[in-house]
Amino acid sequence: MLTRHAECFTERCKIHADTSKAAKALRPLKSPDGKTYYSIELDVILLFGLTELKAQIGWLEKVWLSSFRYTVSNRERAVYLAMISRKPYRGRERKLVLAFDVGTTYSGVSYCILDPGELPKIHGVARYPAQEHVGGDNKIPSILYYDQQHVVRAVGAEALQQHIIEEAEDKNWIKLEWWKLHLRPKHLSTPHIKDDDVPPLPRGLDVVKVLSDFLRYLFKCARNYIIESHAGGGVMWKSFKNRIEFVLTHPNGWEGPQQQQIRRAAELAQLIPRGEDGQLRLRLLTEGEASLHFCVTTILTSDALGRTPILCPDEPDEPDAQPDYQGVAIIDAGGGTIDMGVYSMKFSPSISFEEIAPAECRLQGSVFVTLRAQQFLKSKLVNSRYGTDEMIQRMTEVFDKTTKLGFCNANDPQYIKFGPVRDKDPAYDIRSGQLKIAGDEVARFFEPSIKAIAKAFEQQQKSSSSPVKVFLFAF
Numbered sequence: 001m002l003t004r005h006a007e008c009f010t011e012r013c014k015i016h017a018d019t020s021k022a023a024k025a026l027r028p029l030k031s032p033d034g035k036t037y038y039s040i041e042l043d044v045i046l047l048f049g050l051t052e053l054k055a056q057i058g059w060l061e062k063v064w065l066s067s068f069r070y071t072v073s074n075r076e077r078a079v080y081l082a083m084i085s086r087k088p089y090r091g092r093e094r095k096l097v098l099a100f101d102v103g104t105t106y107s108g109v110s111y112c113i114l115d116p117g118e119l120p121k122i123h124g125v126a127r128y129p130a131q132e133h134v135g136g137d138n139k140i141p142s143i144l145y146y147d148q149q150h151v152v153r154a155v156g157a158e159a160l161q162q163h164i165i166e167e168a169e170d171k172n173w174i175k176l177e178w179w180k181l182h183l184r185p186k187h188l189s190t191p192h193i194k195d196d197d198v199p200p201l202p203r204g205l206d207v208v209k210v211l212s213d214f215l216r217y218l219f220k221c222a223r224n225y226i227i228e229s230h231a232g233g234g235v236m237w238k239s240f241k242n243r244i245e246f247v248l249t250h251p252n253g254w255e256g257p258q259q260q261q262i263r264r265a266a267e268l269a270q271l272i273p274r275g276e277d278g279q280l281r282l283r284l285l286t287e288g289e290a291s292l293h294f295c296v297t298t299i300l301t302s303d304a305l306g307r308t309p310i311l312c313p314d315e316p317d318e319p320d321a322q323p324d325y326q327g328v329a330i331i332d333a334g335g336g337t338i339d340m341g342v343y344s345m346k347f348s349p350s351i352s353f354e355e356i357a358p359a360e361c362r363l364q365g366s367v368f369v370t371l372r373a374q375q376f377l378k379s380k381l382v383n384s385r386y387g388t389d390e391m392i393q394r395m396t397e398v399f400d401k402t403t404k405l406g407f408c409n410a411n412d413p414q415y416i417k418f419g420p421v422r423d424k425d426p427a428y429d430i431r432s433g434q435l436k437i438a439g440d441e442v443a444r445f446f447e448p449s450i451k452a453i454a455k456a457f458e459q460q461q462k463s464s465s466s467p468v469k470v471f472l473f474a475f
Contacts, residue, residue, distance in 0.1 A: 089114040096240045099247040100218055104180045104336030104367055108139035109222045125225045130157035144214060146174045150205050155217040174202050178367055181336050182207040183258050208261050212268035219271055245281045246271055251337040252288045253361025259284055288341035288359050291332040327468035331453060336365040338452055342460045342468055357463040364452035370400045372445040384428045394418050410443040
């Protein structure tokens with residue numbers, strides 16, 4: 001009974017239920033003094049989900065009540081936080097952990113300084129070169145410029161500066177983007193991807209070298225940010241010495257050969273020394289697992305969850321449903337790949353997760369939405385004076401940065417504003433420097449990616465040992 005140690009508990013919420021349907025479960029009993037009383041046995045089942053707080057009273061006679069509406073309070077959110085809170089670092093020496101998320105289109109770095117006895121706190125590198133004037137950002141474009149001798153000339157946001165673009169044209173530098181797709185496993189190749197669709201690497205420059213150059217740049221940015229952002233940052237950095245560990249993420253579908261390439265790139269970038277000792281300082285993590293950790297520590301304890309009304313399903317759960325766990329699907333819709341994982345979320349004795357179906361990976365990320373738009377533009381404007389390679393590229397970039405991000409209704413026409421007002425060609429729906437595209441046509445750019453998500457989930461549902469009731473998207 002809870003009353004035995006009442007001081008250990010606090011009231012979180014009150015549950016009200018109509019018990020009239022349980023009349024048949026009442027049984028007359030006799031008290032020691034001969035009086036008649038009635039008793040009913042019931043189970044109170046509280047399921048705490050990521051997007052759902054469900055309270056349902058189940059009687060042994062299989063009576064299930066209708067749904068109710070509830071909003072998670074700040075106090076209940078604190079319960080979530082307490083259940084997933086980190087513990088003090090138990091190591092004997094200070095250590096730094098750097099986590100690199102290298103994406104097809106954007107990349108970023110997070111870090112954690114581990115001090116003995118202190119609670120770990122995760123920070124993001126929020127300032128990179130060429131982004132200081134806008135207050136910084138947690139990510140940079142995954143773009144590099146190489147000269148003809150394969151020497152790196154500009155990386156990330158620096159590569160988008162106008163004077164860099166002009167210098168690149170004058171000196172015939174090579175721009176690399178979407179280069180991460182060259183690491184993709186052969187078995188993930190699909191008919192919608194042709195070799196010509198992925199910008200090629202220059203002869204003599206392989207993807208491991210490109211990845212190592214990019215990792216080296218991210219490491220430099222992280223080091224500078226830590227030194228500049230912390231009091232005594234220079235001294236702090238020196239205190240790490242060789243006690244820096246690295247976490248690198250990769251898509252779910254990347255297996256042994258791709259992981260070995262990542263490890264070689266880390267060595268080539270001099271993040272870790274060559275050999276077994278160096279590899280012990282490097283951990284690889286699937287993007288699905290990384291998304292799971294992000295959703296658990298961010299969404300569960302966010303203010304957004306506290307403001308969101310939680311709705312239980314109108315249809316009652318099956319009586320034999322197991323109340324101690326819940327299926328959770330994590331969908332990471334990235335630039336190159338769509339990664340999905342399905343986990344069993346258990347609530348007792350603490351929140352824990354177990355993968356209950358093989359992870360899925362689809363090469364249908366956002367870059368392929370842009371690629372389909374580019375192919376449409378080439379076909380539509382093939383006989384127009386605006387159908388040149390340079391103009392198509394400009395329209396594609398505008399679509400990628402604005403039109404694609406703002407699209408939400410297939411019934412509304414969409415526009416690509418690519419030039420000045422004097423640009424027009426009514427025969428091709430170009431007026432005042434804007435190309436008009438029907439909304440349903442733009443929807444078709446997204447359709448293969450959406451179908452890929454549905455197919456991946458269907459496959460995982462077949463392999464899963466429990467039903468999935470919660471969906472979380474990570475972008």
